[in-house]
Amino acid sequence: MLELLLKGRPRFYLWMGFLASVVGLGAIVYIFQLIYGLQLTGMSRNVSWGFYISQFTYFVGVAASAVMLVLPAYFHHYTKFKRIIIFGEFMAVGAVIMCMLFIVVDLGQPQRVLNVLLHPTPNSVMFWDMTVLSGYLLLNLVIGWTTLECERHNVNPPAWIKPLVYLSVFWAFSIHTVTAFLYAGLPGRHYWLTAIMAARFLASAFCSGPAILLLLLLVVRKCTDFDPGKEAMKTLSTIITYAMCINVFFYLLELFTAYYSGIPGHQHPISFLFSGHDGHMAWVNGWMWTAAIFAIASLALLVPPQLRYNDKLLPLALIMLVIASWIDKGLGLLIGGFTPTPFETVTIYTPTFVEILVGLGIYGIGALIISALWKIAMDVKKERGTFELQN
Amino acid sequence: MKKTRRDFLKIAGLSAFALGSAAAMGPAGALAASGGEGRYITSPKELKSKRWVMVIDTRRFTAPQDFQTVIDACHSEHNVPSIPGDQEIKWIWTDTFPHAFPDEAHQYLPDRVINGNFLLLCNQCENPPCVRVCPTGATFRNEANGIVVMDPHRCIGCRFCMAGCPYGSRSFNFQDPQPHIKNINPAYPARTRGVVEKCTFCPERLAAGKLPACVEASKGAILFGDLNDPNSSVRKALASNLTIQRKASLGTGPSVYYII
Numbered sequence: 001m002l003e004l005l006l007k008g009r010p011r012f013y014l015w016m017g018f019l020a021s022v023v024g025l026g027a028i029v030y031i032f033q034l035i036y037g038l039q040l041t042g043m044s045r046n047v048s049w050g051f052y053i054s055q056f057t058y059f060v061g062v063a064a065s066a067v068m069l070v071l072p073a074y075f076h077h078y079t080k081f082k083r084i085i086i087f088g089e090f091m092a093v094g095a096v097i098m099c100m101l102f103i104v105v106d107l108g109q110p111q112r113v114l115n116v117l118l119h120p121t122p123n124s125v126m127f128w129d130m131t132v133l134s135g136y137l138l139l140n141l142v143i144g145w146t147t148l149e150c151e152r153h154n155v156n157p158p159a160w161i162k163p164l165v166y167l168s169v170f171w172a173f174s175i176h177t178v179t180a181f182l183y184a185g186l187p188g189r190h191y192w193l194t195a196i197m198a199a200r201f202l203a204s205a206f207c208s209g210p211a212i213l214l215l216l217l218l219v220v221r222k223c224t225d226f227d228p229g230k231e232a233m234k235t236l237s238t239i240i241t242y243a244m245c246i247n248v249f250f251y252l253l254e255l256f257t258a259y260y261s262g263i264p265g266h267q268h269p270i271s272f273l274f275s276g277h278d279g280h281m282a283w284v285n286g287w288m289w290t291a292a293i294f295a296i297a298s299l300a301l302l303v304p305p306q307l308r309y310n311d312k313l314l315p316l317a318l319i320m321l322v323i324a325s326w327i328d329k330g331l332g333l334l335i336g337g338f339t340p341t342p343f344e345t346v347t348i349y350t351p352t353f354v355e356i357l358v359g360l361g362i363y364g365i366g367a368l369i370i371s372a373l374w375k376i377a378m379d380v381k382k383e384r385g386t387f388e389l390q391n
Numbered sequence: 392m393k394k395t396r397r398d399f400l401k402i403a404g405l406s407a408f409a410l411g412s413a414a415a416m417g418p419a420g421a422l423a424a425s426g427g428e429g430r431y432i433t434s435p436k437e438l439k440s441k442r443w444v445m446v447i448d449t450r451r452f453t454a455p456q457d458f459q460t461v462i463d464a465c466h467s468e469h470n471v472p473s474i475p476g477d478q479e480i481k482w483i484w485t486d487t488f489p490h491a492f493p494d495e496a497h498q499y500l501p502d503r504v505i506n507g508n509f510l511l512l513c514n515q516c517e518n519p520p521c522v523r524v525c526p527t528g529a530t531f532r533n534e535a536n537g538i539v540v541m542d543p544h545r546c547i548g549c550r551f552c553m554a555g556c557p558y559g560s561r562s563f564n565f566q567d568p569q570p571h572i573k574n575i576n577p578a579y580p581a582r583t584r585g586v587v588e589k590c591t592f593c594p595e596r597l598a599a600g601k602l603p604a605c606v607e608a609s610k611g612a613i614l615f616g617d618l619n620d621p622n623s624s625v626r627k628a629l630a631s632n633l634t635i636q637r638k639a640s641l642g643t644g645p646s647v648y649y650i651i
Contacts, residue, residue, distance in 0.1 A: 036566065037564070037565055037566045037567065037584040037585060038548075038563070038565045038566075038585070039478055039565040039566040041565075043478075043565070044476075044477030044478050044565075045477060045478060045479055045480075045481075045553075045559070045562055045563065046477065046559065047477075048550045048553040048554060048563060049550060049553075049554060103549075106549070106550075107547050107548050107549055107585070108546075108547070108548020108549075108550070108563060108564065108565075108584065108585025108586055108587075109546065109547050109548045109583075109585040109586060110547075112527075112545070112546075112547045112548075113547055115526075115527040115529075115545055115547050116526045116527055116547065118527075119527045119528045119545065121525065121526055121527060121528050123522075123523055124523070124524050124525055124526040124527075124551070125524065126524065126526035126549060126551050127526045130526070182551075183554075185524075186520060186524070186554055186555050186557075187520055187555075187557050187641040187642070187643065188520075188556075188557025188558075188638065188641055189554065189557075337554070338554075341559060342556070342557050342558055342559040343486060343490035343491070343493070343559055344489065344490060344493045345490060347477055
């Protein structure tokens with residue numbers, strides 16, 4: 001099916017060329033990081049993880065969110081999703097590859113990454129994270145590619161695909177649970193040492209991932225004639241709304257425990273994120289308040305059905321939701337985990353341009369993969385005549 | 392050393408010959424060529440203990456010199472670079488009481504305590520979180536003597552151990568450390584960029600029958616001994632003084648005790 005990539009409108013290649021140049025820029029900056037080491041990042045002895053690991057965490061969530069299409073379609077036979085499932089699966093493929101790249105660029109000795117497999121250590125959550133992520137990539141590639149190929153040849157998918165699909169549902173929950181365990185099992189990091197971390201991760205993944213998917217589908221609808229279907233979009237936006245409500249609720253639970261218990265260790269990271277320290281504002285404060293306001297505003301636009309199903313307002317609500325969840329997980333999670341330090345002091349972390357450009361390059365790779373796979377999927381649907389929305 | 396093409400061809404030829412002949416001799420030949428299976432031999436001089444612990448008598452550290460001597464002894468012996476700023480490397484250093492013992496601190500402590508400095512280093516935990524999280528086994532606990540060591544050649548630089556350590560005892564080589572080492576000690580390996588390092592309780596000195604560098608330099612202000620031996624100096628010190636550990640409530644089982 002790869003040959004379908006060879007036939008496209010000029011603006012498809014223009015888009016791919018643009019992405020390739022972003023990737024190229026990121027790659028050049030990464031070469032500098034390889035030469036000079038991680039000193040080019042804003043990380044330090046006290047804040048030893050930063051932008052890279054937080055992006056990794058965020059995109060594990062995006063990858064896991066494919067399950068929000070697969071589960072209703074396969075467990076509840078919700079047929080309206082069947083047309084767009086492939087887009088969720090292929091988005092997961094792109095997202096997992098981004099996750100893996102974010103891990104690799106964060107390593108001090110990237111050429112030794114295979115040591116994780118050469119010296120497997122089951123007591124390390126990182127080992128399990130690598131295992132479940134590779135498995136999830138394989139599952140989505142195999143399931144997505146096989147079902148699409150069957151659709152192209154107008155045959156039913158092979159019988160073995162169904163158990164794999166069911167497995168992928170549980171696997172999706174596992175990847176984000178294991179990612180949460182990276183954080184939630186560390187003694188002495190108050191912001192992370194919380195039993196609700198995995199649940200929070202899943203809730204934030206299941207609102208932000210489908211929101212990104214829905215936004216991308218809206219873009220696709222604008223650029224091509226592909227229509228995801230009104231019903232499917234309505235259901236997806238309802239799923240997003242419920243997940244976002246749970247996500248915000250879980251965050252409020254954290255606030256209650258920290259502030260009602262009165263335990264300083266539990267309060268310090270949250271207080272730092274929203275109000276800085278010793279009367280000094282930190283740059284992250286503005287971001288955190290933006291996240292809080294956007295989260296509430298997105299809910300205000302999503303909860304009432306007449307607003308949620310409004311085609312004009314929906315994209316705005318989704319964009320605010322994605323920004324809010326990205327700040328919470330892509331900035332606040334890591335900064336709050338390392339601040340205050342184990343010495344109850346504050347070391348400010350600010351990502352450098354190197355980190356942001358390398359990150360952009362990886363975003364570009366993800367967009368490149370998703371664009372290519374989505375184009376193949378749409379061309380197959382055109383060939384088969386399933387491109388147009390039926391009934 | 393300058394390599395000419397002639398040298399390269401010579402080495403390549405020799406290597407090919409060695410590989411070929413080893414293969415021809417089979418596994419037995421290869422074994423014989425490498426001198427048989429490796430064995431670990433310990434020196435008869437080695438200081439032995441089932442569980443090394445350290446007791447720091449903080450009353451004897453008063454002047455800045457007292458700390459500096461100890462820190463310099465460690466850092467110069469182990470090629471620890473002096474890198475300014477937040478990306479520094481340190482194996483043993485000082486900090487204030489509220490920073491070192493946040494759970495124990497209150498503002499009405501004696502002046503000597505609340506305004507004093509305290510030596511901080513890896514706690515060589517009995518139940519080390521850094522070892523639990525390391526994805527490659529690059530940091531591990533030597534069960535024979537309880538020391539948590541690092542294999543810098545296996546470390547991939549993921550820094551999970553730094554997130555896991557509740558004592559901030561680990562440093563990452565954000566840059567090549569070698570230009571920042573004043574006098575390189577050729578007897579101890581220097582690390583490369585991109586790996587994590589920390590205090591190791593000097594197993595290389597213990598193997599040669601010497602006490603750790605900081606203990607030796609402290610002139611008796613730091614005691615080092617076997618926690619399992621009731622007659623050891625550390626057990627006597629623990630029995631006759633009130634001592635505290637850093638963040639003992641986390642269940643890590645720190646091996647560094649402080650006489651306050």
